[in-house]
Amino acid sequence: MKSGLKFLVAAKRCEIAALRELALTSVLVNVTGRLIHGLQRERGLSNLHIGSQGARFADVRARQIAECRQIEAELRTCFDSLDTESARVGHGARLFSRIAYALHGLDALAGLRERVDAFAWTTRQATDAYVRLIAGLLAVVFEAADSASDPEVSRLLVAMFNFMQGKEFAGQERAVGSALFASGRAEASEQQRLLHLIESQERCLQVFVEFANPKAVDLWTASQASATLAELERMRRVLCTAAAGAALNVQLSQAWFECCSQRIDRMKGVEDRLALDLLRTCEAKISAAQAELDAYQSFQTTPAREADALSFFNGAPLAAAPPDASGFGGAPQGYGLQLERSILELVQEQAHRLQTMSEELDTVRASLNERKVIERAKGLLMAHRQLSEEDAHKTMRQMAMNQNRRLIEVAEAVLAMADVLPERPR
């Protein structure tokens, strides 16, 4: 018959297995981040390529594509190494489903590149395709953050996901700006889109600052304090304030691309640091849990004695009870008692710790849930009022300002109205 100790050991083993899986997921997140970074650059270069009708950037784009192919192969190897056979319980279903979707995107990449080569798509079409592809990859990272069972690791993953998402908005900003400059003409809808991307970026980076380690935040702040940022803001102003239809300096396209790229590459440096922190945290936690497991296993399982067992009913810490009150006076029994008592204490400590962890986790996850709720509300508005994503977001933000409420409250109100909204027109 299995004892309480046996289940205590099993619980600890499950914890370690979950941490090991998190460490593997961290590696996956890191490689995914590298591919996203490469694709972001490829997207910007593709826009410059289309915008200049192939007159420029062909070589640098070709080199970028070669680099992306290499990282893609690495990521596919990473996916292949996942244990898809043993049908793990837990969040496996959602993670694998996201990977399946991301793989479809990667399968479509060659076709996308051919379309760009042939100038068959506008910059907007090409950008949208890359955005969708990268969103599929980011969804894998989001799922990883959502599945973490350790609150500290979950915090790091939430910080990292938001940083990566913020960086993706920065990448979209680069692509949209590149296309605008390359076209040589200001266009109101694209300017609007640019403003939306800048705001979305800032929102993500706020969440990052809230959840990241202070050192990572310092690194981020330090990397921001440079001349590049001022130059970026100057060019943002040029782009966003130009009257619709006004001419833009085509020559600035490369300067814009390089300025954005410098900033994004620095963001990648911060992201790499986050990935390293994540992996180290997982490893430290695995070691600590392993040490606890070893301690548990060094206990001899002794048959429960009545006096030990009755300690279950005492609320007070058991160490406080005088040994002779147990009715067993001898030293050997006394020792046995001590062990039994310690096991009960361990069980209580462990249960308490898991409870606390689960509460902390709920707090961290609340930020992910807010994101889900806002995205759902946005999707609902897009479907029912035929709005673009930017307009849906703008509508909700306006409602929040008018009603002096938080964005999440407005999103919840929108969803609460879902049932009374008319059927989605088809």
Add this chain to the structure above:
Amino acid sequence: MKSGLKFLVAAKRCEIAALRELALTSVLVNVTGRLIHGLQRERGLSNLHIGSQGARFADVRARQIAECRQIEAELRTCFDSLDTESARVGHGARLFSRIAYALHGLDALAGLRERVDAFAWTTRQATDAYVRLIAGLLAVVFEAADSASDPEVSRLLVAMFNFMQGKEFAGQERAVGSALFASGRAEASEQQRLLHLIESQERCLQVFVEFANPKAVDLWTASQASATLAELERMRRVLCTAAAGAALNVQLSQAWFECCSQRIDRMKGVEDRLALDLLRTCEAKISAAQAELDAYQSFQTTPAREADALSFFNGAPLAAAPPDASGFGGAPQGYGLQLERSILELVQEQAHRLQTMSEELDTVRASLNERKVIERAKGLLMAHRQLSEEDAHKTMRQMAMNQNRRLIEVAEAVLAMADVLPERPR
């Protein structure tokens, strides 16, 4: 290299594994419920035994103990059959930790019974010991409800947990009432306790009604509409309105016990029905998921073709696209295309379904989280203001009434104050 389809299949396998585990957990919950039922009866009989100083109920108690021993053996076998070796990811750690604690309680049961045999404990002490033991078993059920990954199953488990918890309050009411009648004298603190138990019972049953299947609610309503309930309410009135110190009719102890028992046994009937529903739901879901898996596996994995792949970037349903628009005219390719397209559709459907499930799950879990928050706030008040559980609950309820807020809101406010409360006195 693994394809998207492979991960889709892996995701479905994970879902099936999670459902299988839920089915096993359902069996565990059912046996746990049976042991709780037996221990509840044993608790009431033990109080009658102590209250009558062994003059009565010795035989029936002995028979009840024998029955409990048998179910305990069954539950231990059930625990033993759990896979503690493979270190499952997911909620294993918390479930096993709860089981370790519950096992310590069961190990202590023999000692508890000896204390009752020897009249070494008061009825209050004995009741408290049984309450703690049963709380440990109910925590296993709570954990099972909290770990369910399917929203429908989670609803059923939430309904079942609340019903079991309500039944436990009914059982405590029986024990406290039995002790009061058997002592022959009304006592203010115990009368207060009785009122608290009646209220807690009703709160749990409300949650049950909210989450259970309509048929289970009907069964519960029908089982309530009987003469027993009127008789119970009459005796409740006698018990709760007697002036402190006034004599109670000792002869009524058996009538009280039997009246409560009839009601509790009927509750057990409803609980059994809930357990059956749970198991059937799990089985139906496993069959459905298995059929989907078979359908997935019947697809041939064909190498992705450009035109198929590009469909990734089209938001519109793919079936609407005319086949010749793909650039492949021939029938065989057309067939291949159809398959590929269908796989992407499946991936999107699956991702959407998992997303919806996760949102529904959040909604169901909210009720479990409310419970956790209220329990934590109660614990905080108990520790910081040296209150009993009843008084802590009464304080919060009073705050809610005074401020016209929900109990959960008051609990959240109490927890928000945690940091500014003085250190717990020791």
